[in-house]
Amino acid sequence: MDTFGLLAQGFLVALEPMNLLYALIGVTLGTAVGVLPGIGPALTVALLLPVTYKLDPAGSLIMFAGIYYGGMYGGSTTSILLNTPGESASIVTALEGNKMARKGRGGPALATAAIGSFVAGLIATFGLALIAPFIVKFALSFGPAEYFALMVLAFMTVSAAFGESSLRGLTALFLGLALGLIGIDLQTGQARLAFGIPDLLDGIEVTTLAVALFAIGETLTVAASRSSGDERIEPVKGSVWMSREDWSRSWKPWLRGTAIGFPIGAMPAGGAEIGTFLSYSVEKQLARKPEEFGHGAIEGVAGPEAANNASAAGTLVPLLTLGLPTTATAAIMLAGFQQFGLQPGPLLFANNSSLVWGLIASLLVANFMLLVLNLPLIGLWVRLLSIPRHWLYAGILVFATLGTIGANPSVFELGMLLAFGILGYLLRQFGYPIAPVVVGLILGPLAEQQLRRALAISQGDLTVLVHSPISIVLLTLAAAAVIVPLVMRARGRGKVLSQLAADED
Amino acid sequence: MTENNTSGTKRRPDRAAFVIAAVLAIIAGVIAWNTANMGGAGSYSRLGPTAFPYAIAAALFVLAVWTVFAALRHDFPEREPQQFGPVIWIVGGLAAQMLLLKFVGFSIATGLLFAATARGFGRGPLWMTIPIGIVLSFVVWFIFSKGLQLSLPAGPLERFILG
Amino acid sequence: MKHFVLASILGGLLALPAHAADYKIMAPAAPGGGWDQTARTMQTALQDEKISGSVQVNNVPGAGGTIGLAQFANQASGDPSQLIVGGYVMVGAILTNASPVTLDQVTPIARLTGEFEAIVVPAKSDIKDMAGLVAKLKADPGSVSWGGGSAGGTDHITAGLIAKAVGVDPTKVNYIAFSGGGEALAAILGGQVTVGISGYGEFESQIKAGELRIIGISSDEKVAGIDAPTFKEGGVDVSIQNWRMVAAAPGITDEQKAAISADVEKMVTSKSWKDALATKGWADTYLAGDEFKAQLAKDIESTSGILKDIGLVK
Known part of the structure; x- marks a missing residue:
């Protein structure tokens, strides 16, 4: 059957009334939780994962799609209105969006974000439907050596987002790598750094670390910060709708943002943030009124928001075709898929084709519902944020611990949540970026296992690592990922990138 | 207080x-x-x-x-002065939840966390925020535990209300 | 406030007996895995057949079930309403993790289901049968890479037993551990490893699609519906079953044990249990009483031997 036939069949699954309902619930929950500051899509999916425990695989995946897109979009609202990025991928949105909101143009800013997200999600999901099957064909030629090269590339891309200080970026990354060592070594069954504690034998849960570093660390930081007065929410003044000029200034950035965001998200070593940074700088270069940048340029909201959502769909390409989680969100989704005995990867399309095409179709459905839900409800989301901060953060902690307790109600797990929460606070205090810690924990063990598998299969022959064209290409890209930013930085153009990355989390 | x-x-x-x-x-x-x-x-x-x-x-x-x-080389960024009171309240709330969860159930333990966090942000008094937190946590417990069959520890309060 | 708390504690204590579940089953694994599914299938069957009015399942994941086992042995002692699901993987995990709590500290009731290990090669592999694999293994053990689940698990143990049975040093087995079934499967299909070893169910659809060739199965006798010789027929004297069981709490009386055994027996003969097994493709390998006890002791002994031979346990 051809792609469109499979997709049509997918729509049959996604448009079943129950599945439509799951999509609606997912979008609503995802947006509602994703809109909370400090809770990005990773946390949103992690917190709401339990909701899907009871559903059948199709319903669960469809709700995932809704939660994922909802959470991805939800972050932009807080960025624009509160100057508090809900997640790392909406930092750029805050730069121009909040300036617009302060001028009373919060309505158009939210609208261009919502419509841009829709356009990007639509195009990128079709991209997922059309390109993913081709990538599947390559997937089986990936052996441990190629995967290892891929991990190296992923590490290099992350390093580009270290921020102003390589020292602190590397330190954060190696803290994550060290945490990744804890537990039973898969290849030999030996316990490493478990100190005889049985609870550590399975290693550190990525979700526990992410929830603790982001939600609890952020809460502690905000609470301890003396300068933080009452954050005022900008009311949406004037017309909530976009003017003709807004439209004409927005549509090209939407398309360019999609074109940048999707491939970067689909690149196993990409990441939503990087797409938004690139989109922002591209729009700034191409803008008719570049002097408006920094003072509320709508292009600076439209482009990055489109890139953000396009990369959300892009991330699903390696996840579904290679089983490779390239973001914390994807890692949590991977765990969610495994919950139902589904192993995303080369064979998912073959073994569970109706489910996969159902997911792709439901991504399109979820994307549409997101628009329907958000445009009329912009006013309501604003009100959600007018919850006083003390209640807001108290509620965030209730939900953050709920996720951990729901997954594993053990004192030890909550203890780790607390310890990592304090770690997250301290890291923020001393200007260390948070994301590399989580990335290190995710990628470190993967890279190690692949390298050791490759060398075990080759019986110790190191040339296996550069044995195939794929490995060579990936390793070359990895080298370029390190060298190009260095050159850019040397020529003074990396300033925006490094400055943005510094504010990350 | x-x-x-x-x-x-x-x-x-x-x-x-x-x-x-x-x-x-x-x-x-x-x-x-x-x-x-x-x-x-x-x-x-x-x-x-x-x-x-x-x-x-x-x-x-x-x-x-x-x-x-x-x-x-003084390469570290300047830090804002910090208030440690709020941090102690929130960390205390998390610790209380962790230690009490098994004995008093999800609602009471999480209610204490809620109240302590609100206190950390300067909102009190505790005699008001603790009941608010417990009621809210009970609603959350009810939705996730009864509605979605998630195993959240039940304590005397949960058993009392559903008994 | 004080009164409120007091009242709720009192109320809770009063309400407690009325809410005690007839059975409380611990699945010492995360939701979704084999043990969790076994526990939840039991829950459905026990309730549907009215053997028990109310059955609760709780998950205590971690370390091959040993964390759940330790918690169960401590907290459930003497309580006839509590059950734990476990399996062969637990036998290995207790040894490799040097778990202080062993299966001696619970009361095993019955083996419920089981799955046999299969060895597969890609369709275009030059290994045609068990004899071909043995010849290659004897010539150069390192050149045969085995793709399977985590180190020290059933797949690894089976590979070690085969090597030992044909006179190859088990520590020379070039075993490549993969974290998930799909990951191992992809490596086998892509020809990254020489042979694949895992539960038959992992490979079933690929074998039927002709992508993989099965060269042996670990049962004692040919299994209906599986067109493959047993290891023994292939000249390797190894048989192994990745089984799942149910155990009761330590310190219960013989009458209580008999009552639980009767309930479990009623459950495994029920229609809803048999239907569930058929849907999930689990083999009914029910074994209870002294026969199970003897089988368990034998499994523990042989597992401990092979784990030492492989070098995972000192």
């Missing part, structure tokens, strides 16, 4: 950086020590389970040294 907005005195960044360097070096040492004392089984593996730990320990040690140099 006194106001204890203990304010941290502004420390010199350099000294904190030296502490960070020391912590990194200690972590490196612990990893190396633990790896060296690992059982020597599983010999069939070409690249053994000790290679990565040693590499990471070495890297952390290098980073510790680098941190010392960065500190000497």
Whole structure:
């Protein structure tokens, strides 16, 4: 059957009334939780994962799609209105969006974000439907050596987002790598750094670390910060709708943002943030009124928001075709898929084709519902944020611990949540970026296992690592990922990138 | 219930950086020590389970040294003065939830966390925020535990209301 | 406030007996895995057949079930309403993790289901049968890479037993551990490893699609519906079953044990249990009483032997 036939069949699954309902619930929950500051899509999916425990695989995946897109979009609202990025991928949105909101143009800013997200999600999901099957064909030629090269590339891309200080970026990354060592070594069954504690034998849960570093660390930081007065929410003044000029200034950035965001998200070593940074700088270069940048340029909201959502769909390409989680969100989704005995990867399309095409179709459905839900409800989301901060953060902690307790109600797990929460606070205090810690924990063990598998299969022959064209290409890209930013930085153009990355989390 | 907005005195960044360097070096040492004392089984593996730990320990040690140099060059960013009262309230709330969860159930333990966090942000009094937190947590418990069959620890309160 | 708390504690204590579940089953694994599914299938069957009015399942994941086992042995002692699901993987995990709590500290009731291990090669592999694999293994053990689940698990143990049975040093087995079934499967299909070893169910659809060739199955006798010789027929004297069981709490009386055994027996003969097994493709390998006890002791002994031979346990 051809792609469109499979997709049509997918729509049959996604448009079943129950599945439509799951999509609606997912979008609503995802947006509602994703809109909370400090809770990005990773946390949103992690917190709401339990909701899907009871559903059948199709319903669960469809709700995932809704939660994922909802959470991805939800972050932009807080960025624009509160100057508090809900997640790392909406930092750029805050730069121009909040300036617009302060001028009373919060309505158009939210609208261009919502419509841009829709356009990007639509195009990128079709991209997922059309390109993913081709990538599947390559997937089986990936052996441990190629995967290892891929991990190296992923590490290099992350390093580009270290921020102003390589020292602190590397330190954060190696803290994550060290945490990744804890537990039973898969290849030999030996316990490493478990100190005889049985609870550590399975290693550190990525979700526990992410929830603790982001939600609890952020809460502690905000609470301890003396300068933080009452954050005022900008009311949406004037017309909530976009003017003709807004439209004409927005549509090209939407398309360019999609074109940048999707491939970067689909690149196993990409990441939503990087797409938004690139989109922002591209729009700034191409803008008719570049002097408006920094003072509320709508292009600076439209482009990055489109890139953000396009990369959300892009991330699903390696996840579904290679089983490779390239973001914390994807890692949590991977765990969610495994919950139902589904192993995303080369064979998912073959073994569970109706489910996969159902997911792709439901991504399109979820994307549409997101628009329907958000445009009329912009006013309501604003009100959600007018919850006083003390209640807001108290509620965030209730939900953050709920996720951990729901997954594993053990004192030890909550203890780790607390310890990592304090770690997250301290890291923020001393200007260390948070994301590399989580990335290190995710990628470190993967890279190690692949390298050791490759060398075990080759019986110790190191040339296996550069044995195939794929490995060579990936390793070359990895080298370029390190060298190009260095050159850019040397020529003074990396300033925006490094400055943005510094504010990350 | 006194106001204890203990304010941290502004420390010199350099000294904190030296502490960070020391912590990194200690972590490196612990990893190396633990790896060296690992059982020597599983010999069939070409690249053994000790290679990565040693590499990471070495890297952390290098980073510790680098941190010392960065500190000497005043390369650490200025920090905002911190209030430690709120941090203690929130950490205390999390600790209380962790320790009490098994005995008093989800709603009461999480209600205490809620109230302590609100207190950390300056909102009280506790006699009002604790009941609010418990009611809210009970609603959450009810939705997730009864509605979605998630196993959240039940305590006397949950059993009382549903009994 | 104080009164409120007091009242709720009192109320809770009063309400407690009325809410005690007839059975409380611990699945010592995360939701979704084999043990969790076994526990939840039991829950459905026990309730549907009215053997028990109310059955609760709780998950205590971690370390091959040993964390759940330790918690169960401590907290459930003497309580006839509590059950734990476990399996062969637990036998290995207790040994490799040096778990202080062993299966001696619970009361095993019955083996419920089981799955046999299969060895497969890619369709275009030059290994045609068990004899071909043995010849290659004897010539150069390192050149045969085995793709399967985590080190020390059933797949690894089976590979070690085969090597030992044909006179190859088990520590020379070039075993490549993969974290998930799909990951191992992809490596086998892509020809990254020489042979694949895992539960038959992992490979079933690929074998039927002709992508993989099965060269042996670990049962004692040929299994209906599986067109493959047993290891023994292939000249390797190894048989192994990755089984799942149910156990009761330590310190219960013989009458209580008999009552639980009767309930479990009623459950495994029920229609809803048999239907569930058929849907999930689990083999009914029910074994209870002294026969199970003897089989368990034998499994523990042989597992401990092979784990020492492989070098995972000192």
